[in-house]
Amino acid sequence: MKKFTIRFFIVVLAFSVVFIGCKKDKEEPSKVQENGLTAEINNLVPDSILNTMVSLGMPVNGGATPPNIAASYLASPFVLKESNVPSDYPGLTFANYRVTFYDQNNDDLSIKMNYLNGPESGTGLGGYIVGTNNSFTVFAEVNSTYSGYEARLVQVISGTLTPTGIENFYYANFMLDNFGNPGGVWIANGEGRVIYDSDGFSEKVTVSKSDNSDSANGKGASAR
Secondary structure: OHHHHHHHHHHHHHHHHHHHHHHHHHOOOOOOOOOOOOHHHHHHOOHHHHHHHHHOOOOOOOOEEOOOOOEEEEEOOEEEEEEOOOOOOOOOEEOOEEEEEEEEEOOOOEEEEEEEEOOEEEEEEEEEEEEEOOEEEEEEEEEEEEOOEEEEEEEEEEEEEEOOEEEEEEEEEEEEEOOOOOOOOEOOOOOEEEEEEOOOEEEEEOHHHHOOHHHHOOOOOOEO
16 A cells, blocks of 8 residues: 555656646747737837838738748849838839848847848848748848938848748838938938839849849938
């Protein structure tokens, strides 16, 4: 009887450990908040700007399980979908947009990127990635200088990953702070554009191709 009691106690203890472990897993905090975005993204982009870009047709693919998008891609023809910049009109064409994603970390949903968009470029930009299955959205803060004048913007890229590129490549570029825009070279705070690859597919490209100068022809997405 004593031997049975000891064995029974061990079995109960083992089940208790399993139950506690499962309970702890279920209570582990989610990487994303109620809107499907991380706390870092919600702190970077005000609700007013996020709501505006979505209303202008920018898809946002939330979730804590994005695909691995590390590679270089070319979006061309790069055409305006919608904008709240007064001088813009749908169909306006911008310089080809070439982007390289790297150092993606799905543990903390971080990513880095380089981009080239006509006269505009950026390297080593820290960003955040969210998504589910093959659909994703990247948010990256961009601190730019043009003609000696600084500005702080957010670039957002959404799409669906395929083995050879990105389907439905959408891009939003919104002004967070133009620091008063003393040179008149920037769009206004809260203004921005939703631009897309109008042929529906942005192919993977090699690093050497993504550095080609043909992307320098045309207007950049941050310019007034």
